Amino acid sequence: MKITRLDVARKAGVSTAVVSYVINKGPRPVAPDTRARVEKAIQDLGYRPNAIASALRGGSTHSIGFLTPNPRDPFHAQMAEAIERTFLGLGYLVITGNTYYARAREERLLRTFLDRKVDGLILNSGITLASSLAPILGDVPILSLDAEPMPDIASISADESADAATAVEHLQRHGHRLIAHIAGPPHLRGEELKTRGWRGQQDSHHSPSGDELIAYAESSEEGGSSAASLLLGARGRPTALHDERPTALFVSSDVQAIGAISACRQLGLRVPHEVAIVSLGGTRAAGYTQPPLTTVRQDFEFIAATAASRLLDRIRDPGSSSSDLMLTGNLVVGESCGCPPPTSPY
Amino acid sequence: MKITRLDVARKAGVSTAVVSYVINKGPRPVAPDTRARVEKAIQDLGYRPNAIASALRGGSTHSIGFLTPNPRDPFHAQMAEAIERTFLGLGYLVITGNTYYARAREERLLRTFLDRKVDGLILNSGITLASSLAPILGDVPILSLDAEPMPDIASISADESADAATAVEHLQRHGHRLIAHIAGPPHLRGEELKTRGWRGQQDSHHSPSGDELIAYAESSEEGGSSAASLLLGARGRPTALHDERPTALFVSSDVQAIGAISACRQLGLRVPHEVAIVSLGGTRAAGYTQPPLTTVRQDFEFIAATAASRLLDRIRDPGSSSSDLMLTGNLVVGESCGCPPPTSPY
DNA sequence: CTGTTAGCGCCTTCAC
DNA sequence: GTGAAGGCGCTAACAG
Numbered sequence: 001m002k003i004t005r006l007d008v009a010r011k012a013g014v015s016t017a018v019v020s021y022v023i024n025k026g027p028r029p030v031a032p033d034t035r036a037r038v039e040k041a042i043q044d045l046g047y048r049p050n051a052i053a054s055a056l057r058g059g060s061t062h063s064i065g066f067l068t069p070n071p072r073d074p075f076h077a078q079m080a081e082a083i084e085r086t087f088l089g090l091g092y093l094v095i096t097g098n099t100y101y102a103r104a105r106e107e108r109l110l111r112t113f114l115d116r117k118v119d120g121l122i123l124n125s126g127i128t129l130a131s132s133l134a135p136i137l138g139d140v141p142i143l144s145l146d147a148e149p150m151p152d153i154a155s156i157s158a159d160e161s162a163d164a165a166t167a168v169e170h171l172q173r174h175g176h177r178l179i180a181h182i183a184g185p186p187h188l189r190g191e192e193l194k195t196r197g198w199r200g201q202q203d204s205h206h207s208p209s210g211d212e213l214i215a216y217a218e219s220s221e222e223g224g225s226s227a228a229s230l231l232l233g234a235r236g237r238p239t240a241l242h243d244e245r246p247t248a249l250f251v252s253s254d255v256q257a258i259g260a261i262s263a264c265r266q267l268g269l270r271v272p273h274e275v276a277i278v279s280l281g282g283t284r285a286a287g288y289t290q291p292p293l294t295t296v297r298q299d300f301e302f303i304a305a306t307a308a309s310r311l312l313d314r315i316r317d318p319g320s321s322s323s324d325l326m327l328t329g330n331l332v333v334g335e336s337c338g339c340p341p342p343t344s345p346y
Numbered sequence: 347m348k349i350t351r352l353d354v355a356r357k358a359g360v361s362t363a364v365v366s367y368v369i370n371k372g373p374r375p376v377a378p379d380t381r382a383r384v385e386k387a388i389q390d391l392g393y394r395p396n397a398i399a400s401a402l403r404g405g406s407t408h409s410i411g412f413l414t415p416n417p418r419d420p421f422h423a424q425m426a427e428a429i430e431r432t433f434l435g436l437g438y439l440v441i442t443g444n445t446y447y448a449r450a451r452e453e454r455l456l457r458t459f460l461d462r463k464v465d466g467l468i469l470n471s472g473i474t475l476a477s478s479l480a481p482i483l484g485d486v487p488i489l490s491l492d493a494e495p496m497p498d499i500a501s502i503s504a505d506e507s508a509d510a511a512t513a514v515e516h517l518q519r520h521g522h523r524l525i526a527h528i529a530g531p532p533h534l535r536g537e538e539l540k541t542r543g544w545r546g547q548q549d550s551h552h553s554p555s556g557d558e559l560i561a562y563a564e565s566s567e568e569g570g571s572s573a574a575s576l577l578l579g580a581r582g583r584p585t586a587l588h589d590e591r592p593t594a595l596f597v598s599s600d601v602q603a604i605g606a607i608s609a610c611r612q613l614g615l616r617v618p619h620e621v622a623i624v625s626l627g628g629t630r631a632a633g634y635t636q637p638p639l640t641t642v643r644q645d646f647e648f649i650a651a652t653a654a655s656r657l658l659d660r661i662r663d664p665g666s667s668s669s670d671l672m673l674t675g676n677l678v679v680g681e682s683c684g685c686p687p688p689t690s691p692y
Numbered sequence: 693c694t695g696t697t698a699g700c701g702c703c704t705t706c707a708c
Numbered sequence: 709g710t711g712a713a714g715g716c717g718c719t720a721a722c723a724g
Contacts, residue, residue, distance in 0.1 A: 002718060015695045020719055027720070031693060046481065051461040053717035056398045063462075071417070071427050072630065081417050086446055088451075093458055095441050098430055105434075112439055115397040116409075135392065170618070221634040237703050262634045284418065288567040288608045290636040350701060361711045373704070377709060399701035402716050442699055 003047045012041040023049060033230075045168060055117060056072050063093040064311065065113030067125040069101050073255050074217050075298075078126070078303040079145070090308060092119070099125040101185070111136060118184060120311045123153075137170025141314035143307050147190035154310050154322035156303055160280070162298040163329045164197025164250065167278040170294065171248045172332060174276060174338045177207040180246035181214045182227040182256050194280060198250050213246065217256060227264065228263035232275065248278065248337075254281035259295050259308035261336070272338040282332055291341075292334035350579045358387040359635035368393060371501065401463060409439040410657065411459030415447050418549050419565050419601050421644075422470065422692040426490070428650035429468060432658060436654060438465070445471040447531070450484035457482060466657045469499075484490040489653050500656050500668035502649055506536050506626070506668060509642045510543025511676045512598065513624040514549075516640065517594045520684045523553045526592035526600050527560045529613060537598060545598050559592065570602025574609035578621065585607060593622065594683075600627035607682070618684040623672040628678055637687075638680035 009016045014034060022038040030038070041047070055061040064087060068080050084094045095118065097109035106125050113121060114136065121137075124145035144155040158308045171179050181198045184191035195214065202209035215230045217223030231246055251257040257279035261271055269275045271291060278288070282297020305326065314320055333339050355362040360380060367376045369385040376384070387393070410433060414426045432441045441464065443455035452471050459467060460482065467483075470491035490501040517525050519576060527544045530537035541560065544678045548555035561576045563569030578591055597603040605624035607617055615621050625632070628643020652671065660666055679685050 006711075006717085016718080017348060017696080018694060021694090022718080029693065033403075034693080048461055048482075050402075050463070050717050052398060052402045052463050053700090056396075056402050056702090056716090056717075057718045057720090058700060061398070062418055071423055077417055077423060081444065084442075088443075088454075090436070093462075095715080096430075097434075098427065108434075111394070112397075116439075117396070117398050171643070221630060225634070258631075258634050260636075262636065265636055282682075285604075285631075288571070288604050290608065290611055292608075296588070362706080363711060363713095364709085366712090369697080373693085380709080396701050399716090400703075402700085403702045403704090403716090404716060405703075598695080605723070 003045045007045055008038065008047050010040045010043060012037045014038060014043040032145060040313060046325050047287045054300065057076040060119045062091060063115050063117040063118050064120040064122060066096045066097060066122045067099055067106060069099050069125050070219065071098055075253055075281045076284045078283055079124065079303065082300040083103065086304040086308045090312065114140065115140065119295065120315050122307060124310065125169045126333040136330065139318065141311055141318060143311040145307065147193055147215055151237055152322055155316065156307050156325045158298050159328045160193035160324045161197035163280055165201040166331055167296050168198050168201040168250050170337055171250065171276055171278055172205050176248035176276060178244060179207065179250055180231040180251055182231065182260060183214050183216050184219050184341055185254040186216055194252050217268040219253045219255055220227050221259035221262065224251060224259025224262040227256065228260035229267065232264065232267055232269060236249065249275060249277045250281040251277060252293055254279050254286045254293060255282045258289055261289055272336050276338045277336040282329060286334065291336050294334040294337035295332050297323050298329045303327065347436065353391055354384065354387045354393050360384060398533055405465050406465045408437060409464050410468060411464040411467040412440050412468045413444045413445055413452060413455060414442060415445050416565065417444050417469050420601065420631045421599055421627045424629055425470065425483060425649065426647050429644040432650040432654045437656065446566045457659040460484065460486065466661050467643050468653060468657065470689045485528065485587050485664065487657060487664060490659040491653065493539055496668050498668055502669065502671045504644050505674045506539035506670045507543035507628055510540040511547040512677055513626060513642050514544050514596050516549040516683055517596060517624055518551050518620055522594035522622060524590060524592045525553065525596050527579040528570055528595055528597040528606060529562050530565050530598040532562055536547065540598050565599045565601055565606065567601055567605035570597060570605025571609040573602065575613065576604035578610065578613055578615060595621060595623045596621060597625040600625050600629045600632045600639060600641055604631065604635055607635055616683050623682040628675060632680065637682050639685035640674040641678050642681040643678045644675045646652045649673065
């Protein structure tokens with residue numbers, strides 16, 4: 001039942017080499033009629049080359065490994081989607097591994113990817129690529145989507161700090177001073193940068209930016225919800241410096257913002273009237289909250305396309321130097337910040 | 347730079363066969379001290395077996411292909427997550443392909459999976475597995491998560507029709523008669539079953555179930571939003587039979603329900619007071635809408651675990667007969683149906 | 693233009 | 709308990 005190249009060769013009355021030449025369109029020319037015979041034999045037999053054997057022989061696997069932290073977070077889900085689609089379009093299979101920010105999983109997946117000889121790696125796991133992993137990486141081309149640039153690893157990332165400033169500034173324009181911050185896990189470089197952006201913008205505006213205005217939480221609805229409860233005084237917790245309630249929240253991710261809105265509602269606080277919210281992400285979900293979120297959007301498709309072209313460049317020419325790219329997002333105005341709804345078309 | 351088994355053998359002063367025995371714990375015994383020497387050599391050299399070569403030799407790839415239709419839909423995203431996690435825990439790499447309900451993509455991914463000799467396949471692509479694909483499938487063990495049972499393919503699926511009835515019945519208990527239905531693409535078997543469940547439940551309650559109460563839309567926020575606008579008369583469309591507005595919506599998926607809520611808000615209709623909503627899914631997102639969704643939840647973890655054990659059984663013993671399993675979901679009561687909010691814990 | 697053939701790295705039967 | 713060797717299916721260098 002299993003057809004090998006030898007079967008095709010026999011049926012077409014040629015050698016196996018010729019079959020290879022036909023399939024790979026090279027490296028040697030094949031006479032048109034011979035080619036036709038071979039193609040017919042392939043058709044008739046329903047022959048499919050064995051990708052495993054081909055890979056072993058030294059060809060590439062035409063696959064790349066992709067480490068992503070959390071498919072539940074729509075931000076990462078959309079990124080993953082764009083990556084997968086882009087690479088598939090270019091003939092590469094993307095093998096995705098979810099790390100859930102767990103080092104053990106990250107390491108395990110990385111090993112599997114390398115054992116399977118992926119042609120390249122895209123890392124977006126959010127975990128610092130500590131030196132402990134360096135030795136196992138070998139010389140596979142790597143592209144990082146994390147905010148942490150590493151020597152000899154190309155990277156593309158959002159300019160978290162600038163995006164944070166954009167978000168906070170918008171809230172300031174609405175007149176807010178006491179802008180609290182729902183942050184992601186602080187050990188993640190990207191999250192740290194967002195916090196830094198918030199603080200910088202608040203400082204330059206002479207507005208408070210103390211630690212008591214920050215609540216750290218994981219990037220999930222639940223995380224955003226409990227962080228918001230904390231900051232807005234669910235349990236009547238008075239903030240150390242200011243006994244006023246924050247009038248606005250700068251939230252690290254859309255998904256946390258969804259949780260935060262939910263928490264506000266439970267606390268009886270109206271968004272945006274009593275609490276204004278701006279988040280970072282720009283996922284599709286942001287358009288469907290009540291009220292719609294104001295958020296800073298990253299262009300996933302562009303990131304994926306750029307990632308693909310840079311990684312494939314390095315795969316083709318491993319000697320090419322690695323580059324780093326930082327992208328600023330665009331503010332997408334919803335209503336959670338206090339801006340008026342778009343006038344209805346009716 | 348690349349270490350092969352021969353290097354290990356040399357360093358340990360044994361033959362390559364012994365190294366194999368040590369690595370695979372068989373099929374021949376190895377003397378304890380020899381084993382120790384080999385293990386040390388492996389350590390020292392940082393040797394990793396080449397999974398490609400191993401697969402070619404005839405071992406398995408320890409990978410399974412997974413076809414999922416749409417990672418943007420949290421329902422499928424959560425399913426995918428559970429599948430990935432479960433199989434990784436069992437030592438299998440899951441290679442996920444997104445089909446977006448496109449036959450061409452489905453076929454292409456399937457081919458790639460087979461060319462790469464995955465040990466098994468999990469299909470959740472939502473597309474009818476037409477006979478056109480049968481020939482390329484060969485004899486790989488397959489488990490389908492689609493609602494359509496196929497001969498010789500094991501399947502696990504939600505009892506869509508029963509779940510739909512559960513949802514509709516809950517709305518009926520709230521006193522609703524004119525319950526419109528936001529349906530998914532009707533060519534998908536699962537969607538058809540949901541519609542059937544809605545109709546059956548309405549009929550048995552002597553409530554209207556005509557086609558004018560159905561709006562078909564893709565499973566996305568946008569789809570749910572426009573379908574809701576249609577049904578609730580955004581453009582003042584009067585329904586053919588009833589000039590009253592439906593008082594409730596039975597929605598095929600959580601993500602559509604999110605869009606529907608958003609549309610209601612834009613139409614100035616309050617949920618649940620003017621429009622009650624119940625959906626199918628039970629995703630995490632359902633808990634964070636305003637108001638929280640009432641939805642029928644499927645147990646993703648259980649489905650994944652069962653899928654894994656059944657597929658792996660078939661991989662180990664290809665002769666074993668295929669079975670079909672249908673699971674009913676549980677109603678998770680939120681507030682979108684009209685039920686009162688849980689009393690606050692404060 | 694086409695055929696022959698030597699491996700890629702691994703597993704496993706067979707001999708010792 | 710250990711070693712030698714064939715072969716999985718494919719590619720590409722080398723001959724013709």
